[in-house]
Amino acid sequence: MALAELVDATTEKKQTTEAVLELQEVSVLYSGKPAVKKVSCTIWRNRITAIIGPSGCGKSTLLRSLNRMNDFVDGVTIEGQILFAGQNLYGEAVDPVEVRRRIGMVFQKPNPFPKSIYNNISWGPSINGYSGSMDELVERSLQQAALWEEVKDRLQDSALNLSGGQQQRLCIARALAMEPQVLLMDEPCSALDPISTAHIEDLMFELQSRYTMVIVTHNMQQAARVSDYTAFMEMGNLIEFGETDQIFTRPEKKRTEEYVTGRFG
Amino acid sequence: MAFLTENAQKHLANRHRKSRLFALLCAIVTWSSVFLLGVLLVRITLDGIGWLNWNFLTSFPSRFPAQAGIKSALAGTLWLIVMIAFISIPVGVSAALYLEEFSKRGRLATLIEVNIANLSGVPSIVYGILGLAIFVRFFGLERSLISGALTMSLLIVPVIIIASREAIKTVPMSIRYAALSLGATRWQTTWSHVLPSAFPGIMTGVILALSRAIGETAPLILIGAASYVAFLPKGPMDSFTALPIQIYGWASRPQAEFSELAAAGILVLLAVLLLMNATAIFIRNKTEKRLK
Numbered sequence: 111m112a113l114a115e116l117v118d119a120t121t122e123k124k125q126t127t128e129a130v131l132e133l134q135e136v137s138v139l140y141s142g143k144p145a146v147k148k149v150s151c152t153i154w155r156n157r158i159t160a161i162i163g164p165s166g167c168g169k170s171t172l173l174r175s176l177n178r179m180n181d182f183v184d185g186v187t188i189e190g191q192i193l194f195a196g197q198n199l200y201g202e203a204v205d206p207v208e209v210r211r212r213i214g215m216v217f218q219k220p221n222p223f224p225k226s227i228y229n230n231i232s233w234g235p236s237i238n239g240y241s242g243s244m245d246e247l248v249e250r251s252l253q254q255a256a257l258w259e260e261v262k263d264r265l266q267d268s269a270l271n272l273s274g275g276q277q278q279r280l281c282i283a284r285a286l287a288m289e290p291q292v293l294l295m296d297e298p299c300s301a302l303d304p305i306s307t308a309h310i311e312d313l314m315f316e317l318q319s320r321y322t323m324v325i326v327t328h329n330m331q332q333a334a335r336v337s338d339y340t341a342f343m344e345m346g347n348l349i350e351f352g353e354t355d356q357i358f359t360r361p362e363k364k365r366t367e368e369y370v371t372g373r374f375g
Numbered sequence: 376m377a378f379l380t381e382n383a384q385k386h387l388a389n390r391h392r393k394s395r396l397f398a399l400l401c402a403i404v405t406w407s408s409v410f411l412l413g414v415l416l417v418r419i420t421l422d423g424i425g426w427l428n429w430n431f432l433t434s435f436p437s438r439f440p441a442q443a444g445i446k447s448a449l450a451g452t453l454w455l456i457v458m459i460a461f462i463s464i465p466v467g468v469s470a471a472l473y474l475e476e477f478s479k480r481g482r483l484a485t486l487i488e489v490n491i492a493n494l495s496g497v498p499s500i501v502y503g504i505l506g507l508a509i510f511v512r513f514f515g516l517e518r519s520l521i522s523g524a525l526t527m528s529l530l531i532v533p534v535i536i537i538a539s540r541e542a543i544k545t546v547p548m549s550i551r552y553a554a555l556s557l558g559a560t561r562w563q564t565t566w567s568h569v570l571p572s573a574f575p576g577i578m579t580g581v582i583l584a585l586s587r588a589i590g591e592t593a594p595l596i597l598i599g600a601a602s603y604v605a606f607l608p609k610g611p612m613d614s615f616t617a618l619p620i621q622i623y624g625w626a627s628r629p630q631a632e633f634s635e636l637a638a639a640g641i642l643v644l645l646a647v648l649l650l651m652n653a654t655a656i657f658i659r660n661k662t663e664k665r666l667k
Contacts, residue, residue, distance in 0.1 A: 177556065179552065207558050207559070207560055214556060214557070217549060217552060217553070219549060221552065221553045223550060223568060224550075233554075233567065234557035234558065234559070237558075237563050238558055284553075284557065288558060
C-alpha cells in the first residue's frame, strides 16, 4: 500500500514532546448550531498535526478557534477550554490580539497585502514594536520560507506580481516573521498547482524543527506525507486522533478506515 | 450555415437584430445628452467668452457691467471648497469606517444607515433652512464662511459616507484576516490596509460630493451669503459670496450685459470644477498604481 510506505518513510522520530495546545471538550457554535462538538486532543511541540475530514466537518472552524480568528464571525460562541501554555485562550484576561501574535495563520487562498514584498514581511513586526534589524528579519523570514533566492533582487516589487505558489510562501514568511509559537495552516495548498504544493510541503519539513504546525487539508495523501499526528473529523465530531501512521494503517474506528481508504468523502 | 435549420437561422437572425436595436437605442440616448450638454456649453461660451479676461477675474462686483468682476466670489468659493473638504472628509470617512469596520450589526446600525440614505435625498434648500437655524442663529456664527461651509458639509456628508462605504466594502475580507492574524488591532488593520485599498474609491465619492457642494446655490442664499461683496474674506468668520450666488445675482438682472457676465461666471465655475476633478483623479490614479 503506497500510503503506508509514505508514512513509514516520513515518521521516524516518535518520541512525544511537550503539549503546546490542549483542547478540552471544545465546541464551536454558529448562532447556537454546533459546528464542532466537544473535541479534545493535544497539539505537540515541533510536530505537525493534520486535521482531515470531509467538507463541512468543522475542521477549518476548529482551526480558526485555535487563534481566535472565529471572533470575527457574527454569532459564534465557543465552549470548553483551549489551553495554551497552561492558560485558557478564551479566558477573561486573555487579549485575542496577543493570541494571534503568538499563533500565526496561513490561509486557504494566498492573501498578500497589496504592498511590496519587503513591506509584506515587515508590517507585522513593525506594528508589534520589533526593534532589531528589519532587513535581517525580512531576509531570515524569506529564507525560512524558501523564497529568498527567488525574490532577493526585487524586494520592493509588488507582492501581487508573484505567482500563486510564491505568494503563499510569502504569506508563510510573513507569519514566520512574527516568530509564532504555533503556525496554523488552513488548506494552504488547495489553490496551488502540484509543484507549488511540493514546495510548501518541503518547507513544512524544514520548519518542523522550530515550529509547531497544525494543517487542515482535504488531501489525505498530503496529511499522510507531512504530518506526525492526524485528527479525523466528521460532522463536527473528532472521530479519531493519533499518530499519522496508525491512523492511516491501523485505524481503530470503522469510519476512519472507510475515509482513509477512500470509501467515502 | 448549413448546420442550422432554416427556422433556427431565422430565430438567430432575429435575436441579433434585437441586440443591434438595443445597442443603437443606448447610443442615441447617450449621444443626445452629450449633444445637449454641448449645445449648452457652446451657448454659454459664446455669451460669456467676450467678458472673460484678467480684469474680470481680478475685479470686485460693480453696478457698471464693464467694471464688474468675480474676485470676491471666486475667493469665496475657494475658501468654501477648502473648508468643506476639511470638515466633510474626516467626518464622512470616519462615519463610513465606523459603520463598516467597527459597529456591531444591529438595530442601531440599521437605524443610522436608513437615516443616512434618507439624508442624501433631502433637497438642498432644507439643509439651508437647517443651517440658518442652527449655525447662523443658534450658534451665532452669523452669515459667515464657516456657516456656509458647515451647512454645505451637512449636505454632502451623507453622500461621502455612502460612497466611502461602498469603497470599503470592496476591500476583500482576506486582507483584513491577514492583518488580524499577525496580531494587529482593528484600528491598525483599518489604517494600514483597509483605508489605503479603499482610497481610490473614497476619492471618487469625495470628488463628486465636493463638486456638488460648490455648485449648490440654494443653501447659501438661505443662510444669507451676500450677492454684493466688495472685499475678500480674511478668515472663516467673514461674510462672503460664492460663484453660484454671484451668477444668480447677475442672471436675475434685466440688462443683457449682466446675463453675459453670468455666462462668464459660469465658465469660471466650470473651470474650477474641472480643475478640482482633474487634481483628484490624478491623485486617485497615482495611488491606484501604487497599490498594484
